[in-house]
Amino acid sequence: MLDRVKAIEDFSKIRVEVNSLGLIPAFGVMIQNLPSGFWNRFSRKILDAAGEDLFDATEALLENAAAECGYHTGYGIMTSDEFEAVLGPHIKDDKQGLLHGLYAVFCAWGWADAEIVELVPFEKMIVHAYDYYESDIDSNERHFAYMIKGISRAFMDLAFSEPYPNGLGGYSCVQTKGIEKGDDYGEFIVKPANPID
């Protein structure tokens, strides 16, 4: 059983450092460390500009950006020496442990204070987020956690879809609660994108 707090603490100590070129290559991707307010601000601006006609499509693109981020960065993390060092060598063969580990990284990277509260392998995952930067903005009474939605479905893909890099898109995510709408926490339900009846 994963010691969540210890894992988060351990992962938060892994420094991603800038190199002499001003770049941060790590886990097979290039990272930047922008203020969280920047991502919220642009999301708000582009959704306002989109209006009702393009709102759904714009929301989908914001979520997709996070899904690709979560998929590629998540793969880089879960195959890293640092991931194995924190969670142990058995982690590669333990899909549920792997997912819990990815959410420890999720927290350690500052994406959200989030954890899996229900997991049915291949079928369903419910995530609760108790604090997240996407709730810091006036959401106009709509759910605004596109980043958590995208990354959550991407992590489910990493665990249960086709092997990387062919698995993205196997799952979809619905946000059913949000701090930005007055709920006590955000709730995210991930299920197969095209379930077999």
Place this chain on the structure above:
Amino acid sequence: MTSERSNVKFEAVREFDLKRMRHYLNGTQTVLHCHHYASLFTQLACDAKHLNGPALLSEAAAETLYPILKDYYINNHIMEFSDRISIAEQYFAFIGLGNIRFEFAPERGTAILRHSHIDEGWLKKWGANTERVNFIGEGFIRAASVAIFDLRIDAEITIKETQSIVMGASRSKFEIKWRGHYAG
């Protein structure tokens, strides 16, 4: 007015709030994201040209980054232009946006990027592009220009990217002017 004369060092205080799972750099909340995320936000802005998407992305960067630089200068008593320029360049690198070098003359300037997270991230993800993509960098340059010279955030500053790494140039170049003067 270049940074060559300045030895001032950007001081970074990084904190992680284990209770809220939030990172802070000098008191501002930050978050780690990858080049896929930045590239897809940029692509979204490009796709939304009819909604001024690139300008919105640039604005969001400028509005977010300007108060950070301004507060840094105030809190650390950075008054000399050369020191301010150096701090802006170091901050740009510290957060992983690349290597930027400013050269300013009165009411004009240039910014040279020898490395750019946005351009090189795009190249890594999709390859070369026929149009420029570094709207986040443009916003940073606006924020820095305003903060360095104590201009108003809504000052009429024209920033034009004349060379772009993502379009095949060895470095990106932005020309900056305000009050009608071009960088030379």
